Amino acid sequence: MSYSKNFNIELLRFIAILAVILIHMSMSHFYDSSLMRTNYTAWIFNHIYYTATRFCVPIFFIITAYITFNSNSQKNWKQKLIRLGLPYITWSCIYYIYSGGTSIAEFFKKLAGDNTAFHLWFIPSFIGYILLLPALKKIFFDDDKEKFRHLFYIIFFFSIIAPTFIPLSRIMSGDYKFISGLSHFNMTLPALLVYGIAFPYFYKKINIRLGIMSYIAIIGINLLLNVKTSDVTGAPDELLYGFTTALVFISSFILFNTLMNINFKFISPSLRNFIYKAGECSFGIYLSHWIIYLIIEQKGLLLHGRAIIDPLVNTVVIFSLSFALIFMGRKIKFLRYVL
Incomplete structure (x- = not known):
């Protein structure tokens, strides 16, 4: 099967980078304990923003698995x-x-043991993922994926299910601390790798309407669980929003499968072209959007008075400025290497 760039992939990148920015623009309201006590409705809206956007990082990992499993790229590990x-x-x-x-x-x-900006955690993880994907393709592609299905189930349990159950157990009666001891079996691995391992099993044709309804239902359940956890602990809690928790993992694949099966020919050529460009610039936008936020925030040009509307408005502002910067920067050849 050959891979060629398509609109669906660029659309997924576009909405993923918008989701990244919305998370960052809403997190100050999400973590505001006083807002949780004094304006619960506004705080719940920011919970919705958090729930609906957790696919952002997983989608980038799934897209990369899709490209790796469906192309014959000649790039070696040094180039990557x-x-x-x-x-x-x-x-x-x-x-x-x-x-x-x-x-x-x-x-x-x-650079070696931390990061200089919190959102840059993504890049080292992504580098390791990119370098290991060819090996995962060898093991889990075509006929071999059935041979190693048991390995996938084991890794999925220890890397996704068990870590999800630990924070969830805090709102359940009984002592479930023993779950943490499962790591003694040495079956854990960097959980983000599971997006690559799972791809041959989770990427499927899907009914579009069913996919959309399933996605909404799953993120709705995750919202209720996280709100319940926050209410029990008395403070904003996002542990079940982790990128390698079960509901985020499953909903991300459902969203990917659903959008990959939609024919977007109804979108106008001008809007399609914009989405193509935004998708191509998504990596650079990810890298640059936080420093643009810091600069704009320092100048007092962002909104903060309305906890429901302001994260959305600020997302549009930061995305627009970041996209303009990267789009223009990519016109300069040597800058493309860092954008």
């Missing part, structure tokens, strides 16, 4: 490492300098 490593180092440096850092030694220490 440079393609992601160079932007990571460059933008880590930009964020470090912007935050007032001056020590080269401290910069490399952060």
Whole structure:
């Protein structure tokens, strides 16, 4: 099967980067304990923003698995490492300098064991994922995927189900701390890899209406569980919104499968072209949007008075500025290597 760039993939990238920005624009309201006590409705809306957008990072991992499993790319691991490593180092440096850092030694220490901006955690994880996907393809593609199905189930349980059950157990009667001890079996692995392992089993043709309804139902259940957990603990809680928790994992695949099966020919050519461009710029937008937020916020140009509307408005503002910056930057050839 050959892969060629298609509109559905770029649309998925486009909505994923919008979702990333919305999470970041709503998190101050989400974590506001006083808002939770004084304006529960507004706080619930930010819970909805959090629930509905948790597919953002998983979609990028699923897209990469889709491309890897459906193409015969000749890029070797060094090319892939440079393609992601160079932007990571460059933008880590930009964020470090912007935050007032001056020590080269401290910069490399952060680069190796931490990060210079919280959202950059994604890049090292993605680098490891990209480098390991070809091996996963060898094991879990075509006929071999049936041979190793048991391995997928074991990894899925230890890396997705068990970690999901731990925070969920806090609102259940009984002591479930023993679940944490399952790691003694040494069956865990970086859970984001499971998006690649699961792809041959989870990527399927799906009824569009059923897919949309299933996605809404699952994120609705996750919303109720997280609200219940927050009410029980007395503070905003997002543990069940983790990118490798079960409901986020399943709903992300459902959303991917659903949107990949929709024919979007009804969208006008001008809007299609915009979405193509936004999808192509999504990686650069991810890298740059936070520093644009910091600059705009410092100048007092973002909204904060309305907890329901402001995250949406600020998302549009930050996305627009980030997209404009990356779109123009990519016209300069050497800048494409870091965008």
